[in-house]
Amino acid sequence: MMHTCIYLDNNATTQPDPEVVVTMLPYLTDLYGNPSSMHTFGGQVGKAIQEARESVATLLGAEPTEIIFTSCGTEGNNTAIRAALAAQPERNHIITTQVEHPCVLNVCKQLEKQGYKVTYLSVNHQGQLDLMELEASLTGNTALVSTMYANNETGTIFPIENIGALAKSYGATFHVDAVQAVGKIPFSLKGSTIDLLTLSGHKLHAPKGVGSLYVKKGFRFRPFLLGGHQERGRRAGTENVASIVGLGKAAEIELQEMTKAIQREAKMRDRLEKTLLATIADCEVNGDVKNRLPNTTNIGFKYVEGEAILLSLDKYGICASSGSACTSGSLEPSHILQAMGLPYTILHGSIRFSLSRYTTEREIDKVLEVMPGIIQRLRDLSPFNSEDVTWLQTVNSNQPSVNSKQLPVTSE
Amino acid sequence: MWDYTEKVLELFHNPKNQGLIEKTLENDSVAVVFGEVGSIACGDALRLHLKIQIAQDSILDARFQTFGCTSAIASSSALTELIKGLTLDEALKVTNQDIAEYLGGLPEAKMHCSVMGQEALEAAIYKYRGIPLDSHEDDEGALICSCYGISNSRIRRIIIENELTTTEQVTNYVKAGGGCGSCLVNIDDILASVLTEKEKNIEVVTEIAHQKDTTKPLTNLQKITLIQQVLEQEIRPFLMADGGDVELYDVNGDQVLVSLKGACDSCSSRNATLKGAIETRLRAKVSPYLIVEAV
C-alpha cells in the first residue's frame, strides 16, 4: 500500500477519520441487530442511528426529523429532484446549472425526454451564476430550482440564499447539492430558503456509500425507494448502520473542528496557489477566488496536458486531479471548465488540488518543490510556447463546441 | 487509474528523441522537414521533425515535440525510434499498430495517440515530397466529425487498417464521435459500408476459387472480367480511402496495364509499392502469371 501518498484530492473523496472508523466497528461486529426489530438487541442499534441523525441535524442547523439517511450523494440528488416534481405535479419546468454534477444533469436529461422543460443556467469565466438570468428563467410553471452549493472542480460557491429567495418568490422548490460544501464551509439551515439539501459522507471523512438528504419540515415529500417503513417511510431499506453511525461521528467532529480546520486549509491553499503562480509562468487560477471553498485551488497550466502532469505528480506520490480530456474518461475536457468558457490552453492543462484537515505544510512544500520542474519538463517536450500558439489553436477549424450534447463528464 | 505498460511509462518519464532538428545550412546532402497534426482543441498535438539523407531517401534523424497526455508523448517517442534509419518508403509503411506494438500495447481509449504518430510521419514525408496533404486527406471530401475535423476517408482508412468493427473503436482510434456525438450515426454507416465491401470481397474470392477448381484455363473475357471485379471491389476502395484511384487500361495476355490516379499519381515511389500490391492481389485472385504495369 502506498501509505506515504500526499493526498490532495479531497474533493474526490476523503480519508475516513480514525475516530469515525473506531465508532463504526462495533456495528460491524457485536451490534449487528436490525434497528427495526422489537427486541432490545436491535433497539440499541436504532438508538445509535437516532444519535447520528441528531449529530447531522446539529451540523446543518436542522431538526433530526428533517434528516433522511441515504446511500450516497447521488441517491440524495435523484430523490430530491423526483420529490420536488412530485410535490407540484402541475408544474413541469426545472432550472439547474450547466456545472452540476452528472447525478443532477443526467437526471434532468432524462426528465427532458419525459416531457419536462429544463433550463441550464450558464456561468461566467469565474464559474459564477448570473442571478438576472435565473430571474428571467423563472416562471409560475417552475417546479424546481436545483443548484450546487459549491463546485467540485473550482470550489466556486454560489449565492445560495439569493438563489433561494428568487426561487421562493415563484413558489418553486429549492434543492441544493451541498456535497462539496458540508464540512468545508459553515452554514445553517435555520431560516434558510433551502427545501431539500444533499450531502455525502465520504467528502467529510465518513465512509463511502452513505449520505443524507435534508427535507424541510412541512415539505410534501414523496419517497424514491418504496418498501419498509425505515426513515419514517421516506427511504425504505434496512439501514447501512455502521456507515450511518460513522457519518454521525464525522458530523460531530466537523462541528468541533471545522472553524479551525478551514482556517488552516485556506492558509495552506493560499500559500500553495500563490507560490505556484509566482514560480511557474503562464498559469492562472480557475474559479471565483472571492467566493471559493477554502480547501480548493484549480490552476490551468498553459501548453501542457493535465494527464501528463498528474502522472508526473504520481511519481512523487502526489494525488491531484485534472479536468483535461484525457482524464475525464471521454474525449471532452471537463464540462464545468468548458461551461466557464475557458480557452483550450487552460482546459487541457488544469489541475485541481483539494486539501483536508490532514494536509500538512510539509506536503505543500513537496508539491511546491516538484511542480515547477514537472511543468518545465512537459513544456520542453511541447511543440509550442507562448509565442507559437497559433498553429496548435487552429489546425482543426471546428473546435468541440461548448454546448455539446453530452454534457457531463467529470463525476466526483 | 492509468493502464499503461512499462514501456509507455519509461518513454514518458525518459523520452528519447525529444526536441527539434536545426537546419544545418552548410550541408546540402540532407534536408530537414517537420510534419504536424493535432491541435490544442483536441488536447493533443505532435510536431515531428525529420532529417533526411537526400541521396538515400532515408531518415537520418527523427525528433518530436508533443503536447498531450502520457501516451501521446510515449507514442511520439516510439515513432521516432521506429523510423530512424528507414528509407522514406519504408517509413510510410509504419502503421499506428506498429507504434502501439512497440509500446507493448496501448489502452484502447488511447489508440488515437498512435494514429497521431502515424499521421505526423505521413505529413512530414508528404511535405518533403511536395504532395499536398489535403488532396490526400479529403478526397472523399465529406467532413464526418466536425468536432474533431475528421473526414470520411480518414475514418474508412482507419477502419480498414485496424479492422475495426464498432463506433466505439473508431472513437478510440481517431476521436471521431467523441465530442457532441452527432456524427455517430454516420460513423455507423461508414462501418456498415466497409463491412459489406469486405463481405463482397470474400464472395468474389470464393467464386474465383470455385472457378479455379474447374482447372479449365480462363478465357480472355473471363480474365478481364475477373480483373475488373477484383480492382473494383478489393483495390479501389482502399486506394480511394487513401486519396487515390486505379483504372484498368488494357489486358495483353498476362500483362495488365493500369493507370494510377489521384494522390498516388504524384508520387513515383508510392506507385512502385502500389503496383506491387495490386499485382500481388491480382495474382492471388485471378492468375499467378499476371504482370501489372502502370501506364
Ligand SMILES: Cc1ncc(COP(=O)(O)O)c(C=O)c1O
Ligand atoms: C457536487 C457533487 N454532487 C454529488 C456527488 C455524488 O456523491 P456520491 O459520490 O456520494 O454519490 C459528488 C461527488 O461524487 C459531488 O462532487
Ligand code: FES
Ligand atoms: S461531430 Fe463528431 S463528435 Fe461532434
